[in-house]
Amino acid sequence: MESPLALYRRYRPETFAEVIGQEHVTEPLRAALAANRVNHAYLFSGPRGCGKTTSARILARALNCEKAPIADPCGECESCRELARGGPGSIDVIEIDAASHGGVDDARDLREKAFFAPVRSRYKVYIIDEAHMVSTQGFNALLKLVEEPPEHLRFIFATTEPEKVIPTIRSRTHHYPFRLIPPRLMSTYLTELCEKEGVRVEAAALPLVVRAGGGSARDTLSVLDQLMGGAGEAGVTHELASGLLGYTPDSLLDEVVDAFAAADGAAVFGVVDKIIETGQDPRRFTEDLLRRLRDLVIVAAVPGATASGLIDVSEDQGERLVAQAARFGATDLSRAADILATGLTEMRGATAPRLLLELLCARVLLPGADHSTDGLAARLDRLERRVSITGTPSAPPPAREPAPPAQDRPQASAHAGIGTPVPEADPAGAVTEASPAPRATQPTPVDEPVPTAPAAPTAPAAAAAPATPPAAPPAPAPGGAAGGALSLVDVRRLWPDVVESTKTRRRMAWIHLTQNCQVVALDGNVLTLGFANAGARDSFVSSGCSEVVHQAAIDVVGADWRIETVVDPGAVPEGTPTITRAATDPVPPAPPAPAAQSAQSAPADPEAPATTEVPDGPPAWATDEPAAAAAPAEAPSAARNAAREAIQQTRPQGAETPRSDDLAAADAEASRDDVDADPDGVGTEDLLARELGASMIEEIKHS
Structure with a gap:
């Protein structure tokens, strides 16, 4: 049993109506044939496999049809049957391959035979394929014949490079430029062919076939014929098409795009390693990733691109594209696409493609290191996405209330001691500042956050409401x-x-x-x-x-x-910079510990600040008794003094002395922070044992 013809030969068009994607050529030709206004020479140009030679044969059939002038050949007469698909051919229609017959001797031989009348047909038609391969001397030998041919002679030149046809020949022909076939039209055509062939093809595999064909009908049908020949019982699947055609699987593209969205460098470089280990071409992967970013750019700009057919993908793939585009900003996508497009051109050199691919991925992952306009816009996109994810609007700052006149301000009480500004926190979180009085303050350490206590009530308000319930915590964002x-x-x-x-x-x-x-x-x-x-x-x-x-x-x-x-033993983040310290460097601050443990581990240093616990009652310096004020119970540390100063500053003029519970809370907060503020109070061995569960083997001293 003989094997069938190739797919592109079995389905070669026989009329102009069957030619797809070239209506701008076929309609004028049909009109000229029907009106009997056919020129003596035509030039068909365009990419390979788009229908130039097929249209030339259809034109020759229509010219020699017994029912001529007619727009489409009848398919019944002898001439139409000879020139039909799979026919023996006609003696009056001569096809010449100029790639092997483009010399001056071949042109002279053609010129001598052209003057003989056709044997059975009305016209003798010469179809010269790959006409750009004819030499200049050959064209010059044909010039007089093409310019003034006999009545029975017609010329049809077909070429992919019309600029190489000498102008004297090109000016004496009717030029019809053919175009590549649109992907959507090609997908519809392939679906019809698969139904005629009885072969199942997954919807996700057709875009890969169309992409491999590059808009050429012949190349696309050749690819589909190859996939049909290697298909199993399941038909042409997406996995078969991507593996045979060498395209990157969608799963890897989804993985690397999600990693870019999450700024997960480990996942990105893991995908690059998979590409290399599976033997795929880094250039093809870069091209496929650039095409995916192109799809995401279109989806981000046109929300209904997948539904309207602007992007030819399957339904589930379209949903994934919409979800991925929502994780990026427009500038992020455009910047990443520009980086990959530039890198794709650089991969054509002799440098290792894997190295360039990894550098491109690193540049996409680091918009913070890009100080160009695109890098700044990418960072702004990330901030806007964070606001959109968390739902926290950026509210404008509330207006500041004017400070009250000097005569309306309350006078300080006799035992207040210090005149301070009155920052009051409103429920919305805004701070209203009054005119501060000049005073000397103790410097506050930079690393220590200054606690802010609520303003104490004034004397009349405190008398009217001795027990004020604690304020409710602010509502979460x-x-x-x-x-x-x-x-x-x-x-x-x-x-x-x-x-x-x-x-x-x-x-x-x-x-x-x-x-x-x-x-x-x-x-x-x-x-x-x-x-x-x-x-x-x-x-x-x-x-x-x-x-x-x-x-x-x-x-x-x-x-x-x-x-x-x-x-989780595998939870160590890869690529995180490790902090290394010499033996003489200071130990990092330790977390807070109970007071008893701090007292046991602290060395007996008379100059170290005291970290004793705060007594239950109010401290001596905060009471009204002179004896208590003259003999304080303990010497507070620097952080504790700063906390007390903060409470003093938040108390309005004329207000009562801070309550004992407020000062006790401030002292407890400062005592907790003193452990981190003064790491010298904890020994190195105790710190390592307490924080990391480690024991020191030997400590190396550097001179």
Whole structure:
């Protein structure tokens, strides 16, 4: 049994109506044939496989049809049957391949035979394929014949490079430029052919076939014929098409795009490693990734692009494109596409393609290091996406209230001691400042956050309401309520900002998050952090770092997460810079510990600040008795003094002395922070054992 003809030969058009995608050529030709206004020479130009030679044969059939003049050949007469698909051919229609018959001798031989009349047909038609291969001498030999041919002679030149046809020949022909076939029209045509052939083809595989054909009908049908020949019982699947045609699987493209959206460098370079290990071409991967970014740019600009057919993808792939485009900003996508487009041209050199691909991925991942206009716009896009994810609008700052006149201000009480400005916090969080009185203040350490206490009531108000209930905590940001709506990808994308926020709050928490921890899961309102070992996890929990992360998440993301920790040996973040210190460098500040433990581990240094516990009653200096004021019970530390000064500053003039519970809370807060503010009070061995569960083997001293 003989094998069937190639697919492009079995379905070669026989009339102009069957030629797809070339209506701008076929309609004028049909009109000229019907009106008997056919020229003596034609020039068909265009890309390969778009129908030039096929249209020349159809034109020759229509010219020699017995029912001529007619727009389409009848298909019944002898001439039409000879020139039909699979026919023996006509003696009066001569096809010449100019690639092998383009010399001056071939042109002279053609000129001598052209003057003989046709044998059975009305016209003798010469179809010269690849006409740009005819030499200049050959064209000059044909010039007189093409300019003034006999009545029975017609010429049809077909070429992919019309500019190489000498102008004297080109000016004596009717030029019809053919075009590439649109992808949507080609997909419809392929679907009809598959139905005629009885072969099942997945919808996701057709775009790959059309893309491989490049707009050429012959090339596309050749690719489809190859896939049909290698298809199994399931037909032509997407996996078969992508593997055979060498395209990057959609799963890898989805993975790398999601990693770019989450700024996950480990996942991006993991995909690059998969590409190299599976033997795929880095240039093809870069081209496929650039095409995916192009689709995302269009989806971001036109929300209904997938439904309207602007992007020819399957329905599930279209949904993935919409979801991926929502994770980027317009500038982010445009900047990434520009980087890949520039890198794709650089990959044509002799440099290793993998190296260039990894450098391109690194540039896409680092908009913060790009100080150009695109880099700044990309960073602004990330801020806008964060606001859109968390739902926290950027409200304008409230207007400041004018300060009251000097005569309306309350006078300071006799035992207030210090005249201070009156910053009052309103419910919206705005601060109204009064005119401050000049005074000398004790410098506050930069790393220590100054606690802000609510303003104490004035004397008449305190007398009327001796017991004031504590104020309700501020309502969480809108994103806090919607924190459970965030996906794990969104959390990982915003996580670097949360970690950076903890650096100014508590350095030990920042060290844990950058060296021993990464985000593992997000389940509703519970954020799970994985630690490399049990010692790091216990240190994180016992030192109160969970609350630091909780507050940082509220400030940065606006989500009120509950922090949970687990031990995950594989949770060490790759690529995180390791902080190394010499033996003589100061030990990083330790997390807060109970007072008894601090007292046991602190050396007996008379110059070290005291960190004794705050007594239950009010301190001696805060009472009205002279004896108590003359003999204070203890010497507060610098941080404790700063906390008390903050409470003094928040008290309006004329207000009563701060309450004992406020001062006790401030002293307790300062005592907790004193451990981090003065790490010299804790020994190196105790710090390592307490925080990391380690024991020192030998300490190397540097001179």
